[in-house]
Amino acid sequence: MSRIAGCAAAARESGRSLLIPYLVAGDPDLETSLALMVELAAVGADMIELGIPFSDPSADGPAIQRGVERALAAGANLRGVLELARRFRELDGETPLVLMGYLNPIEIMGYAEFAGECALAGVDGVLVVDMPPGEAGDLPALLAARGIDRIFLVSPTTTAERAKEIIEHTSGYLYYVSLKGVTGAALDDRESVAVNIARLRGWTDLPVVIGFGIKDAGTAVAMSELADGVIIGSALVERIARLPPTQSRRSDDVGEATALIGSVRRALDARCGGAGASETGKRP
């Protein structure tokens, strides 16, 4: 069982919601990213999504665009991201790590080398935003051969036929995009998310997590009731943007940036432990 599958299975068993923060690797620099990742795991992140900076992040909203620009300005690139992953893995042998990004940097490195480097770095899953399963070439097979999960997106506009096809190609978890638009925009109404996820549940046992538009404990709790977990990206990246420069940083500044994730963790656990737990639609 992959690290991701193991993590998701354990959460399901204990009735706990998965909490997956996203940050841009190298924003504002690789050292800070590493410190943030360690802190995120400490305050209750179940997995971490690490964004690969790309010059043209056409599926991302303003917060993540600016994070990417900060990372690129500091010289981040795919090799640096893989090195960051490897260093995190040396410090933390448990927390699953997913690389999320756009195809061009991976294509320029070469699929085989990328898959090999991911395996060496201890990466557990890969999500390429602008690579639908039909255009993936041999990348999924190369990742699968090294035990790395292939994560794909399903959106409110995905047809039933296509959702089933995506599920065929997916391992680890299914990432449900909760809205029409880019990362960090406003959430779709709860009802339509509920309907769409119930539909997905009918076709797969894969964990379903919800991302795009979850900003705080309130939205996280509301969405977590509908799925196995939630992803928080833009809201965290906005807090990282407010970090003081390295030289004037206090020891608890990183903790302040990640405090959001800690508070969401507590809210999710309170819900799961409370009387409402049996109504959440979660399977035993």
Add this chain to the structure above:
Amino acid sequence: MPEREAAFSGPDESGHFGPYGGVFVGETLIRAVAELAAAYDRLAGDPRFWQGFDADLADYVGRPSPIYLAERLSAACGGARIWLKREDLNHTGAHKVNNTVGQALLARHMGKTRLIAETGAGQHGVASATVAARLGLECHVYMGAEDIVRQAPNVYRMKLLGAEVVAVESGSRTLKDAMNEALRDWATNVDNTYYIIGTVAGPHPYPRMVRDFQCVIGREAREQFSARTGALPDALVACVGGGSNAIGLFHPFLADGGVAMYGVEAAGRGLASGEHAAPLNAGRPGVLHGNRTYLMSDEHGQILDTHSVSAGLDYPGVGPEHAWLKDLDRVRYVAATDAEALAAFHQLTRLEGIIPALESSHALAWATRLAAGMEREQNILVNLSGRGDKDIEAVARLEGADFGINSGIRQ
């Protein structure tokens, strides 16, 4: 549609030209792109759609555009005869409107009420705003903040036409960033919005669809040239940014083995300087804006900033069909520098009384060089894709001329 040789009959059903093209977009846009492809497939098989398109091109755009023998320019080059396909005479001043007329008809057919577009030089933005005004559709044009400064007259034209021009402040603040922002808008407003891409790039079906709309250039030119000379031209020359005017001219001639073709990219300050916009000459295959094609990217896969004196060629990618035609060796892709394009701009203006767009000036620069090495009875057909009125302010600024009433006027 004329018959084509098998190798040139792309794309395949999933939108690929050999290894290029395809649909590389986020999941939210997949259905929109598929619906567009289906709607276009239906309409492309309906002769009434093409009759409507042809009628609009005739009555609204002013087609057919003539071909013109540039005798004084040819004489100055001392070689082959140079002919111009006069796309500069179209309504709105460039070939771009052929495509926006076609896509606007499609948008209306699909029941979309809101048009969005990206623009670099502003020509596609103006052509989009124009058809939006004519059909009474809301129109938002994304334009890099840098380009807004460079192309102020076109910004004002778009506003006059009722479009909202949205300044894009992200990334390099040019055409590629405008395209990113338009893709974000489309993903957000996918239900009522139609995205008019201005060139033969983007996810399938855009490269095919825009080509089909622009092929009117080559079909007309083929007939006109045959009627005038009883033969086909020996060579075709067109500038290539995204490559829509070039593919429009080239495509109806692809099966004619005797016709040489040259696509002219922007060499900017020289290919060796790195400050250019010539992915087919100096780039590598990669994935951007929905398709696989030649791109200007660094060794880490980051898209590079481009430079060209011409805002319309200032783009790091190129249409996937051009990438394929390069690999097939059917079209030769060359490049002209800023300085060469500016010289050609002046040359055509002085010798023929035609002020060409800076984009088209790149094609002219190559054509004059090519002509000099050819025989006098040979013929070169150049796509004069747009007129240069939009560029005179930029040229004056570049050359340090006093752009005003005092320059060059005898007191």
